[in-house]
Amino acid sequence: MPSEGKLKTGKVAIVGASGYAGEDLVRLVLGHPHADLVAVTSRQYAGQTIAQVFPKFSHYAKAKTLKFTEPSASLVDEGGDKVVFLALPHGVAAEYAVPLLKAGAKVIDLSADFRLKDPAIYEEFYAHKHPAPELLAKSVYGLCEIYREEIKKANFIACPGCYPTSILLPIIPLLRAKLIKPGSIIADSMSGVTGAGRKVEVDYLFAECNESVRPYGIPKHRHLSELEQEAGIASGQKVTMQFTPHLIPVNRGILTTLYLEPTEKASEELSKKIGKAYAAAYGDEIFIRLLEGKALPDTKNVVGTNFVEIAWRLDLRTGRLIVMSAEDNIVKGTSGQAIQCLNIMNGFTETTGLI
Amino acid sequence: MPSEGKLKTGKVAIVGASGYAGEDLVRLVLGHPHADLVAVTSRQYAGQTIAQVFPKFSHYAKAKTLKFTEPSASLVDEGGDKVVFLALPHGVAAEYAVPLLKAGAKVIDLSADFRLKDPAIYEEFYAHKHPAPELLAKSVYGLCEIYREEIKKANFIACPGCYPTSILLPIIPLLRAKLIKPGSIIADSMSGVTGAGRKVEVDYLFAECNESVRPYGIPKHRHLSELEQEAGIASGQKVTMQFTPHLIPVNRGILTTLYLEPTEKASEELSKKIGKAYAAAYGDEIFIRLLEGKALPDTKNVVGTNFVEIAWRLDLRTGRLIVMSAEDNIVKGTSGQAIQCLNIMNGFTETTGLI
């Protein structure tokens, strides 16, 4: 790896920067020592500087001069020398990804458009034909701790959904080690309200969310498609999962509780195997904290950061394995992981701009 | 049933009225048309009137005159003509229940002391010998919709825990109808912070709970003892359950999501059977709302009330049955259900003082 000091700063563009994920990406890119933000697009804010739209970023010199623009053909035509983040709704991201990749850009897509390898499953879960099925084989699923080697060589990243990040990181080491039955996975998650994006709908008004907790999107939430794909790859077999998301009154954070059936009887010995599997997978991962002793994950310990907390308990009474994780749905769940991908792709220290 | 107008108002005492449940019980008894609050005890507040301790109740004439007292022998000796609510920590409630029952009082105990029928299980879960095992056979578990007939004839009620109320109401009809496998029950619950009581511990400070969600007490929370007892009675066999509570930043409310394996393959037909089982059990229950159409439970619809919302989804992909419930942990989960028991015991209309 080249010494950090010699690294060339690269040009970065962000397409669709007005939602919560886009805004957080702007924050991270402005603060990144090797990223030079040269374009941000937003239909809503075109013509205004970043500092006008987000006064809290106004201490960055760039925020005072760089203006939002309408997404345009020239952005794409001249995009070849850039890393371009797409923070757009699914179905729309593909419109930009195709020409940008052709022009030679590196593309980091935060939408759901290129996470699935099978266009039929995309259509099943997203209810429209995939807009660019020929590209599905070329994207790398940007779950950094799992696909680091692939990301290093990639020029096209499909960042995982916020829920899948919180679910797949805990289960993949167990599936790979064949410690749990792939068909037994039940994922129960609670998310802060930014997970819904900056969507102006009555359901997300303060007084509808505050002092409220509710399930939604059951039993077939869209994220099941990428969850089952990745659990299938890790286990080497087709997987059907259970997943229930809940909305809770916090701004940020996802807490996931997983109910899993081990492949063998719960015992001290199994406990050791589970501990070893996690230590082997994540013992050296800076962004994953395997909690020790009595500690359990708490979103307040990860909010605003790219860290994930994981803890597990083997229930000797029921035989089940309970695994819990906590992450910031916007950072590790979206924008932070996208920056982590950028760092890996470009050979930067993986924590650059994130710690 | 006698006409409501002719009902005699009965004397009521509340022992231990300074916690959240006790305070709410004071509110409900003050507003109850057939209850005459004659004594409230609290070591902390002894000598002060109810209105001084809880100014928000000061519009009740009784609140301005009735003073908190130290719990005393005379309270017990003269308790024979009263209904006495015990809002005390487990282990302490028994000290009052024994002499009060002997003196002829009706006792409604909100603690965990008399919920379990087997003193060995009590000792296993509460870590000390049961203080009055001879009374365990005499108490009635105060889950009103399930034990109404027993409550009518009872003079000693052990009110269910807040979590068990939210879990048992949804599963008992399914267990009785043999529609789910008793060994498959996974209960994932989220509770507001009043569930911890007015405990002055760092974990429950505002800034430790706000913008936070965390699991706790796993894998063997105390409420499992009554959950397994009651699920066992409903199914006619020994049951071991999975239960994970989480703390979320709301004052009140429990949302429970249940993962259940049906005894037969998921199908339209099974779906009808489940619907029928719920309609038969709760179709006429005023405090249980079986949600229809796309509606899902939301704690904000039940907070401050004695209502429970229940909805279910049969997942044809996974074969599992997902049942969700919402309640106010303090009202239906504690004080409101205690008042419902009072109404049933005394032949009052069941909703008196609750709607």
Add this chain to the structure above:
Amino acid sequence: MPSEGKLKTGKVAIVGASGYAGEDLVRLVLGHPHADLVAVTSRQYAGQTIAQVFPKFSHYAKAKTLKFTEPSASLVDEGGDKVVFLALPHGVAAEYAVPLLKAGAKVIDLSADFRLKDPAIYEEFYAHKHPAPELLAKSVYGLCEIYREEIKKANFIACPGCYPTSILLPIIPLLRAKLIKPGSIIADSMSGVTGAGRKVEVDYLFAECNESVRPYGIPKHRHLSELEQEAGIASGQKVTMQFTPHLIPVNRGILTTLYLEPTEKASEELSKKIGKAYAAAYGDEIFIRLLEGKALPDTKNVVGTNFVEIAWRLDLRTGRLIVMSAEDNIVKGTSGQAIQCLNIMNGFTETTGLI
């Protein structure tokens, strides 16, 4: 006053029942023993029963049968035998008030349309010509503790705004007793987010309000028009006031802190005069709690109720009088006070349906 038992139940209609105030009014009318809800209108919900739109009201038999309708001419034509609540935006309420009054209905208007006596001030603050200036002289400002006698004889009530209720109740007794300088009034208020109504705007999304506090609408909020009118009436001179509202992350509640200059030097004697003025004005008012000792207002003590808490401190260092009040912006600030007006108009006990 006739005995409560003999009171005839009256027909009630609610026009515009889909906002937070309208919803709360539906709740209060459904639970009111002398009110028979015969019509509710809402363009958005026309055709659905109350129980379908608000499942939490479904235990009221009426909620299962009464359907929302489009507001129509027949509602107005046949409205003469009813009390009609208007929960509509300002400017729109007048369209209904005029024909309803002509048809003989009693009208209780929750909008700002008929609060002001001077159409020029209406135009100055609401930026359009008053739609029915001839009616301004006929409406009674529904601040119950101040205008009770007028309300008794009225058939047309203009309910005060939520902020004005929290500000005028504390200052009117002081102004009437000439204890404060009318030109010195500074009102600093904090309101929960329901105060903005069920408006679907980005500013009121959960993640925009949670973990946030912000002033707005300064320096000339519309409520200044009715504040200055009523302070002027109480003091017998023209008054110009300072008022700053802030939005805080609670669902309900307004806390107002008032900074006032006494007409005489701060002293023990002045302190006694202030105490006497409040005792004379509110000592017998059930919905106003004059706090004693060290107690200070807290919205959590009034939320969900029609009560107002008031406390004051005379600062001997600065010579200023600080008065603080707390109310529920939706109940005492809107729907509860409207019901209180209904009770007064119809000779019901003033607390009917409110305690």
Add this chain to the structure above:
Amino acid sequence: MPSEGKLKTGKVAIVGASGYAGEDLVRLVLGHPHADLVAVTSRQYAGQTIAQVFPKFSHYAKAKTLKFTEPSASLVDEGGDKVVFLALPHGVAAEYAVPLLKAGAKVIDLSADFRLKDPAIYEEFYAHKHPAPELLAKSVYGLCEIYREEIKKANFIACPGCYPTSILLPIIPLLRAKLIKPGSIIADSMSGVTGAGRKVEVDYLFAECNESVRPYGIPKHRHLSELEQEAGIASGQKVTMQFTPHLIPVNRGILTTLYLEPTEKASEELSKKIGKAYAAAYGDEIFIRLLEGKALPDTKNVVGTNFVEIAWRLDLRTGRLIVMSAEDNIVKGTSGQAIQCLNIMNGFTETTGLI
């Protein structure tokens, strides 16, 4: 100023690191490129590493090795080569400051012990004799934007209180320019609950603060002592102020609204003078954002940062000037400003470790 690259990293100790301010100071020092944390003390946590007490800091190598110790004599004796932060209760900080200064350490005190120049005023507001009055003349009040030159030369800093920072920054430029009457200042502030520290008292429990807003500590809050001292220095005359703090349900953030009487009639011309005074004072200050156009301060824009937002409105109707500010009570209000002092004292770029 020396080039940043050549700056020597200095040794830093933190005495009393278990409260919210201490914890945040640990975070900032661990991430500061020129600070080498060599000691942290806490009676409660002695013997545990930083990573054990605060797992969220465990990605810093130092957090895994450095253990909390009991505050001891040797810490003080060997403290001469360090910058020592005192995050202790008032009255206690002096015990450490005296010997540490004697030993040659630079001391940055976050308590209230050395903010006041007059020991009589300390005694009036803090209700005990000042423990080290001879040091009062030596401390510099660490309000960075006001006392930068003094801080550069100082070895003993008394960091301002959180409320005073939010109040003094907006008013000092106005007082210095003689644009407002010193006797007219009314400061109305709302603070998040971390402002109370990690105090385990019933008043700060989640369910006592959530869905609540309440004033406290009126009319003579301790912070008035430093507010009046500094307003007096800025205006050249003795000042008596009005100050009302309120507790609101957010973790962090103070929003202050100031009511001020200008020394001349409100006019466009006065408006320009005010704008010029602020631009001259803060136009080049990176941590102060003078908001433009319609923007008003919002704590959510500054939480987690060392920034302060300020906006003002001249009310031509009332003649008053309304100034509003927003800050993070823990960062700019406490730990962040302490680091800013460290940077200024040591010749580091002022934003080091803060942006």
